[in-house]
Structure formats: C-alpha cells, structure tokens
Amino acid sequence: MSAVRTNGVIVAIDGPSGAGKSSLTKLLAQRLGYIHIDTGAMFRAVALMSKRAGIASDDDAGLAELCRGLEVNFVRDGDSCRVLANGEDVSREIRTEEIGLLTSAISARKPVREALLTMQRAMGAKGGVILEGRDIGTVVFPDAEVKFFLSASAEERGRRRYLELAARGDQATLEETIAKVIQRDQQDEGREHAPLRQAEDALAIDSTTLSIDEVLAVMENTVRKRLGQGDKG
Numbered sequence: 001m002s003a004v005r006t007n008g009v010i011v012a013i014d015g016p017s018g019a020g021k022s023s024l025t026k027l028l029a030q031r032l033g034y035i036h037i038d039t040g041a042m043f044r045a046v047a048l049m050s051k052r053a054g055i056a057s058d059d060d061a062g063l064a065e066l067c068r069g070l071e072v073n074f075v076r077d078g079d080s081c082r083v084l085a086n087g088e089d090v091s092r093e094i095r096t097e098e099i100g101l102l103t104s105a106i107s108a109r110k111p112v113r114e115a116l117l118t119m120q121r122a123m124g125a126k127g128g129v130i131l132e133g134r135d136i137g138t139v140v141f142p143d144a145e146v147k148f149f150l151s152a153s154a155e156e157r158g159r160r161r162y163l164e165l166a167a168r169g170d171q172a173t174l175e176e177t178i179a180k181v182i183q184r185d186q187q188d189e190g191r192e193h194a195p196l197r198q199a200e201d202a203l204a205i206d207s208t209t210l211s212i213d214e215v216l217a218v219m220e221n222t223v224r225k226r227l228g229q230g231d232k233g
C-alpha cells in the first residue's frame with residue numbers, strides 16, 4: 001500500500017553502472033518538476049569522508065560512527081546539482097575513479113546501507129522525487145508508484161564511460177573501461193546486502209541501441225500515464 005504522498009509520486013530508476021541513470025533522472029526530473037536524488041552520490045560521499053578519516057572499508061564500527069555524524073544534501077545550481085557533505089561541496093571529489101572504486105567496497109557494508117536507507121526514505125517520503133541507484137525499487141521504496149530498470153550491454157556502457165573519461169582527459173583504454181564496468185557489475189550484483197537486481201514490477205529498458213531522448217520519451221510517457229496525464233504524444 002503506497003503511503004499518502006503530498007508532493008507527487010515516487011519514481012525509482014535502478015540499473016548497472018553507465019546505463020544512463022543519472023542522465024535520464026536529471027532530464028525526467030526537469031520535465032516533471034520533481035527532485036532528483038542521486039543515491040550513488042550519497043555512497044560516494046561516505047567513501048570520500050571515510051578515506052579522509054582513515055577508516056578502512058571493512059571497519060563497520062568506524063563506518064557506522066562516520067555515518068552517524070554525516071549529513072548529505074543536494075543543492076540546485078542552475079540546471080545541475082551540487083552534492084554537500086556536512087556543508088562542504090564535494091561534487092567533484094566524489095567523481096574520481098579512486099573514489100568510485102572505494103565506493104563499491106563501502107556500499108557493500110551493512111552499517112552504511114542502513115544509515116543511507118534512513119536518509120533516502122526521509123528525502124523521498126513526501127513524493128515528487130526520482131531516486132536513482134541500485135536498490136531503490138527493491139529496498140528503499142518497494143512501494144514506489146513507478147519503477148524502471150535501465151540497462152545496456154556491458155560493451156555499450158563501457159563505450160559510454162570511455163567517451164566520458166576521455167573527454168575529461170583520462171587515458172584509460174576502451175578495453176580497460178569495459179573491464180571495470182563488468183567488475184563493478186559483479187560487485188554490485190554479488191554483494192550480500194541490497195544487491196543490484198530488477199524489481200519484479202519494474203519496467204525494463206535496454207538502452208543499448210536507444211538515444212537518451214528515446215529513453216526519456218518512454219520514461220516520461222510511462223510516468224504521465226501513471227499520473228493519469230496520458231501520453232506526451
């Protein structure tokens with residue numbers, strides 16, 4: 001039974017690394033006037049703060065203590081969003097490959113998942129939000145009114161990430177990037193706590209051969225139908 005939500009519905013977008021979740025969530029949130037919650041950024045913020053504090057990625061007591069003192073907020077900056085950890089803008093630092101790798105380990109720890117689960121549910125409770133991540137439709141909001149599972153082939157997701165990294169001057173090869181995508185998939189799918197998987201009631205979208213705009217059209221029409229607003233045409 002969905003809780004009463006005063007600001008609109010909850011939309012969940014889950015899927016593996018490089019599938020297009022952040023890109024589509026940002027665009028869909030703009031179209032719907034909804035709030036974009038990048039749960040991956042929250043895990044990345046924990047990873048960054050744990051690195052600074054010298055807390056090992058398997059130190060559950062230390063990670064639990066860190067999370068108890070951590071506040072992660074999203075602040076709109078034009079048409080983008082800044083990520084604040086205890087008031088500090090960490091938007092750039094959390095996007096490094098080093099933090100990405102550390103985050104994969106950190107996000108497998110139960111105390112971190114429990115702490116961020118509480119934060120994410122508080123952020124989305126009133127609806128009018130789109131949350132992107134790995135476990136939104138299965139764990140965070142299993143009663144979300146609309147769920148998508150966005151994927152693409154590992155080769156295509158690696159190609160996209162390779163182009164993204166190359167544009168930032170990163171020297172990684174296409175083969176290396178595809179391998180890292182596959183490794184991240186295995187870590188996210190194979191962990192004990194809240195593994196990446198498609199919710200039974202999620203609409204699966206394979207974007208391997210679809211453009212961002214084509215995926216956006218499917219998502220927007222699906223949400224508007226759920227809102228009783230019919231197709232965009």
Ligand SMILES: Nc1ncnc2c1ncn2[C@@H]1O[C@H](COP(=O)(O)OP(=O)(O)OP(=O)(O)O)[C@@H](O)[C@H]1O
Pocket residue numbers: 015016017018019020021022023024040160161164207210211212215
């Ligand atoms: N359908 C698509 N076709 C082509 N490029 C795409 C498509 N969707 C996303 N991209 C591009 O792929 C790259 C990764 O997209 P994005 O960061 O949104 O994925 P993600 O699922 O959020 O990844 P992660 O979970 O690793 O953060 C971006 O450069 C984005 O512009």
Ligand SMILES: Nc1ccn([C@H]2C[C@H](O)[C@@H](COP(=O)(O)O)O2)c(=O)n1
Pocket residue numbers: 017039040041043044100103104105107108132133134135136184188
């Ligand atoms: N709800 C979530 C969101 C993210 N994670 C993990 C998965 C990645 O290893 C890492 C970074 O996510 P990204 O920014 O690449 O989407 O955090 C998770 O376990 N649960």
